[in-house]
Amino acid sequence: MVRRIRDMEGTLRPPRKYAPFRGTVRYVSIAMHQKRDVGFGDDLIGWFYAMIELLNGGLPWSSLEKISDILKSKLETPIKDLCDSHPKGLLTFAQNVMDISYEQKPKYDSLQKILRSCLRKDVTDATPYDWEVNTQMVSKRVMERSIMASVGTELPPPIDYPPPKKNRTPSLPRRQKVPSPSPMPKEQQPPTKISLPSDPQQTVDVDMEKIPVKTKSVMVKRN
Numbered sequence: 001m002v003r004r005i006r007d008m009e010g011t012l013r014p015p016r017k018y019a020p021f022r023g024t025v026r027y028v029s030i031a032m033h034q035k036r037d038v039g040f041g042d043d044l045i046g047w048f049y050a051m052i053e054l055l056n057g058g059l060p061w062s063s064l065e066k067i068s069d070i071l072k073s074k075l076e077t078p079i080k081d082l083c084d085s086h087p088k089g090l091l092t093f094a095q096n097v098m099d100i101s102y103e104q105k106p107k108y109d110s111l112q113k114i115l116r117s118c119l120r121k122d123v124t125d126a127t128p129y130d131w132e133v134n135t136q137m138v139s140k141r142v143m144e145r146s147i148m149a150s151v152g153t154e155l156p157p158p159i160d161y162p163p164p165k166k167n168r169t170p171s172l173p174r175r176q177k178v179p180s181p182s183p184m185p186k187e188q189q190p191p192t193k194i195s196l197p198s199d200p201q202q203t204v205d206v207d208m209e210k211i212p213v214k215t216k217s218v219m220v221k222r223n
Contacts, residue, residue, distance in 0.1 A: 026059065028042070029045040033071040041097055
């Protein structure tokens with residue numbers, strides 16, 4: 001989107017017979033519409049169109065879509081009509097910018113003086129912007145910030161962000177201990193059944209607590 005207007009040695013490059021279109025159609029100069037090489041003055045023309053759009057809320061060709069229609073509107077709209085409701089210095093600025101040829105370098109100091117003449121006498125570099133001014137009063141802090149920011153010695157105040165919320169995982173319900181079954185009392189324990197050696201199909205109820213330990217071991221071995 002950008003082409004050097006000077007070579008590496010600082011010499012102005014000669015204009016081409018044909019230059020491809022570069023830029024935003026709404027703001028480019030007429031020279032760009034005509035596919036001619038553009039210079040310093042054409043950049044100021046684009047800035048002027050953007051400024052008029054901010055001041056007037058739009059340009060006469062803002063609603064147009066075709067490039068040919070936009071070019072026709074730029075050619076037919078007098079510059080005086082664009083600056084009609086603004087200080088005279090803005091019209092002087094536009095006329096000087098429109099007359100700058102490809103080979104000329106703008107006189108920036110003179111153009112800045114013309115723009116400064118459009119300001120009210122009570123407006124300075126330290127004057128707050130419209131969005132910084134309170135309708136009742138301008139606080140001292142706002143004025144100090146405007147002065148410091150104009151010379152680039154103050155950074156914008158840091159933004160206090162709320163601390164991030166911790167994502168707490170829902171606690172799982174504790175497992176309830178199942179009570180172990182209480183041992184059966186000895187009185188309710190069923191007796192042990194032992195088969196008779198003479199007839200294995202017949203069994204006898206025996207209270208194992210009343211049998212001696214030696215006899216228990218012999219019974220286990222036999223079984």
